[in-house]
Amino acid sequence: MELHMDMMDSPCGLDVSLKVIGGKWKPLILYHLQGGPARFSQVKQRVVGISEKVLIQQLRELVAMNVLIRRDHQRVPPMVDYALTPFGETLVETLRPLCEWGTQNRARVAATLASASSQP
């Protein structure tokens, strides 16, 4: 009962956040759109390693969650850009600490992973 109250006092919304930006690519996509709107091809360049198919998919999902807005400039060849919504901006803010942590601990994590993979 006491534990139950504790859970009520500090509900964790991580499950919600993860539903919106969970997965390998979404956080990175959002990070790269911080700098302002970008065309599909630009996003693809910035998010190194992502396949076109997966990028399209992830962008579509982020648009569906109102985190991103897609603007079609009605041109040929197509010209489409993606930008953070105000809602999306509140979300990408929360990624900053995580990004910094990763940057600061990149070497340490890499070393740990390397030693872990050399042990069977």
Added chain:
Amino acid sequence: MELHMDMMDSPCGLDVSLKVIGGKWKPLILYHLQGGPARFSQVKQRVVGISEKVLIQQLRELVAMNVLIRRDHQRVPPMVDYALTPFGETLVETLRPLCEWGTQNRARVAATLASASSQP
């Protein structure tokens, strides 16, 4: 070239962070260990919905990355507890904003998901 310099000025460590805590369950596990060490069975209770097998697996991985420490009290029945390392504490700090965001936007996200699933 200019874009290239830009990437150097603000390297993104999100890929690193995601390697350590990516997935459905790790963020939640870490969140629940903020309150202090917990026995395996306690963690399982707190992280609602996780299977025993997956919990074991995730805990092992987090221990391997030095985010958690596992203490075996050498008892029978077994008594084992898990706690955040100082390193792990720095990481769980970065989850706070994400957790708050999720909490604040839980209703909004739920509504969006509901309307998305009612459209074929």
Added chain:
DNA sequence: TTCCATACTTACCTTTAGGTAGGTACTGCC
């Protein structure tokens, strides 16, 4: 006509993550 650029779709496949069920190890108690 063909080719180009851009963003997207589809089919099929592989990889990864998560899940269910059965079982183990260990000591203590009945």
Added chain:
DNA sequence: GGCAGTACCTACCTAAAGGTAAGTATGGAA
């Protein structure tokens, strides 16, 4: 002996995510 508690292991399976390759739509330029 069986049962209990606790944490873990293993086999097998399903679901989800990611990936490769081929293709489409559109207007404009050569």
